[in-house]
Structures are given as C-alpha cells and as structure tokens.
Amino acid sequence: MADITASMVKELRERTDAPMMECKRALTEAAGDMSKAEELLRVKLGSKASKAASRITAEGVVAIHLSDDGTLGAMIEINCETDFVAKNDDFLKLASDCAALVAKHDPADVAALSALPMAGGSVESTRTALVGKIGENLSIRRFVRMQATGKLASYVHGGARIGVFLDRVGGDDQLGKDLAMHIAASKPKALDATGVAAELIDSERRVAIEKAKEAGKPEAMIEKIAEGSVQKFLNEVTLLGQVFVKAEDGKQTIAQLLKAKGASVAGFTLFVVGEGIARRSNDFAAEVAAQAAAAQK
Incomplete structure (x- = not known):
C-alpha cells in the first residue's frame, strides 16, 4: 500500500x-x-x-499592445504578490512597455525579453529596480505575439486579470469584440475538438463510463452514454461548440454565429492571471x- x-x-x-x-x-x-x-x-x-x-489567487495583470492596423499584437502576463501592487502605476507601465517590446522585437522567451533594452538599462534591470522600490517580488510569467491572418480583436476584463487575443477572418469589428468578450466569459480550452488534449477526452470518457456503471445502466448502452458525455464536454470546452453568451435564443453556438456572419476564427489566446498556480489561503x-x-x- x-x-x-x-x-x-x-x-x-x-x-x-x-x-x-x-x-x-x-x-x-x-x-x-x-x-x-x-x-x-x-x-x-x-x-x-x-x-x-x-x-485563482496569484496577483498581477495582463497587458495588450495592438498595432494601429490591428494585424499585429502582443499580450503579456506579469505577476506580483498583492492586488494593491497590481494597481500601481509603475507596475502597470512595466507591463505595458513589455507588451510593446514583445510586439516589436518578437523575443523567443522570457529570458530574451528580459535582456531587451528598457529605460537606459534592460527589462531585467528595470524589473529589479521596481522590486526594490515597491518591496514586492515581480515576475514576467508568459507572453504571446500574434500576426493576424485576418484582423486581431482584443479584450481585457476584471481589472486586467483576464486578457483575450482573437484572430478574426471576415465579419466586422463588433463581431471580433463580441467573440473576445465571449472567450473571457466562457474560457474555452481550444478552438475545436482537435485542440483538446487526448488525455482530457480519455478522462471524460472514463468518468462517464464509471458513472453509468454506478447508475446501473445496461452494458450495451454504456459506450453510447460515454460518447454522448464526451461530446457534451467538447461542446462546453471548445469555442466553436459553446453557446454564444449574447445569443438571443440561448441556443446559437459560436460556429452558427460565425456561419451567419460569413466569418471564421483563425485562433485565439486567453490569459487568466495566476491560472495554474492557485494557492489556498486557509x-x-x-x-x-x-x-x-x-x-x-
């Protein structure tokens, strides 16, 4: 044992x-x-x-930099220890300046970004100086740079704790904004089923099978029940399968919305501050x- x-x-x-x-x-x-x-x-x-x-209990902000023509942008997450510091002007400026550097220089990773010039020194020396000034540890966690196939839409929510980048092909700016807001609210894991990790799908199938067995369902029905549960899961976690949050009938999916608008989504990125590093406070x-x-x- x-x-x-x-x-x-x-x-x-x-x-x-x-x-x-x-x-x-x-x-x-x-x-x-x-x-x-x-x-x-x-x-x-x-x-x-x-x-x-x-x-999510980790603090910080998501900052976005978008080119004037909406075809190039960058999004970055920078963390701190308290929500008080997350509202500090110097901290917010660091995040904004770093997002602009990512868009301009396309660094390979956080280490490459940290070595870029900033304020007479480097990003790292600027960060270190701000740590000394504020008295909290600050860290650059992750970033993404996106060159649009169509046009980028972005959205920041919840005191800059949630950020979304969306590559919209076709449709109009309002559609892009609505889709970005939907992603912030519904937090899909992928665009469609092909982007969902196989282990997540397998886990859902195993859970559904065990639940069906515990419920005493006939053996011949268990596989069908499991497949139905997997499909429901995929609809819940993929952007195209989700019901649009602003759907008037409460039924229209994102896939149906895009078809009606003659548009598509080439890709999206969602950042939630502290996601994956949650800590219990009790x-x-x-x-x-x-x-x-x-x-x-």
Whole structure:
C-alpha cells in the first residue's frame, strides 16, 4: 500500500476542493496516483471536484499592445504578490512597455525579453529596480505575439486579470469584440475538438463510463452514454461548440454565429492571471485539527 502523506492529501484538496477525508480515501484507493485519485473524486462528487480550477489567487495583470492596423499584437502576463501592487502605476507601465517590446522585437522567451533594452538599462534591470522600490517580488510569467491572418480583436476584463487575443477572418469589428468578450466569459480550452488534449477526452470518457456503471445502466448502452458525455464536454470546452453568451435564443453556438456572419476564427489566446498556480489561503493544519475534533465528537 502506498504511503499517503499529508502533503499528498493537501495537493489533491487544492486540485479538487473535495473534503479532506474524501481526498485521503481516493488517494488510498488509487495507490497514491494523483491523477487517478482526481478521477475517482470526479466520479463520486461530480462538478464539485472541479471547483479549484476557477479559484485563482496569484496577483498581477495582463497587458495588450495592438498595432494601429490591428494585424499585429502582443499580450503579456506579469505577476506580483498583492492586488494593491497590481494597481500601481509603475507596475502597470512595466507591463505595458513589455507588451510593446514583445510586439516589436518578437523575443523567443522570457529570458530574451528580459535582456531587451528598457529605460537606459534592460527589462531585467528595470524589473529589479521596481522590486526594490515597491518591496514586492515581480515576475514576467508568459507572453504571446500574434500576426493576424485576418484582423486581431482584443479584450481585457476584471481589472486586467483576464486578457483575450482573437484572430478574426471576415465579419466586422463588433463581431471580433463580441467573440473576445465571449472567450473571457466562457474560457474555452481550444478552438475545436482537435485542440483538446487526448488525455482530457480519455478522462471524460472514463468518468462517464464509471458513472453509468454506478447508475446501473445496461452494458450495451454504456459506450453510447460515454460518447454522448464526451461530446457534451467538447461542446462546453471548445469555442466553436459553446453557446454564444449574447445569443438571443440561448441556443446559437459560436460556429452558427460565425456561419451567419460569413466569418471564421483563425485562433485565439486567453490569459487568466495566476491560472495554474492557485494557492489556498486557509490554514490546512487548522482544517485537519478541526475535522479530527469533529470526528471525535
């Protein structure tokens, strides 16, 4: 039997937001396999086991630079420790200036960007000086530079915590704006099913099969039920499959909207500040003690 440590339970708790004891049971059943334990929790708890994906605590901003003709742009995420600093004028200027440098110089990675000239020194020396001035650690996390096939649309939301770049082919500027706002609200993982990782699809299929078995569905129906669940999942996580947030009938998909407008989407990028590096703020040790005390009663 695998040794299930407190740190493993904590990690699974952060991933799923499931109760601590449920996490421990799932890890035990999965012999310590974190991914398998997460699947077991999803089978048992459903959507409750995916809550942590939307809980983002890292601070910072997304900045966008767009050329006048809308054919070239850059988007960057820069992180800091507190939301107070995320509103600091010097911090915001650093983000804006870095986005402009990415658009102009097309650096290969963060290290290349950090070496570019800025304010009589480099991006790195400017960042370091600002760390000393503000008193918080600041980091350049990621960026993207996009040369449009058609025309770029961009959108920044939530105090610059969410940023979207969209390459629109056909249609008009209003369509581009609506699509960018939709992406910010609905957060698709990919343009269509071909962009969704195979492991995610396989995971959805396994979860659907286990749920169908637990529900006592006939063996002959299980595969069909699983395929239906996978298709529903793909519609939920792909831009073209999602229902347009402004659809008057509540049914029109993005694919249908684009067809009606004689347009298409060549690609998009979505940045959410702190995505993938969420940290729980509550005291895990205190939670363990509280649950242990409750169990004794």
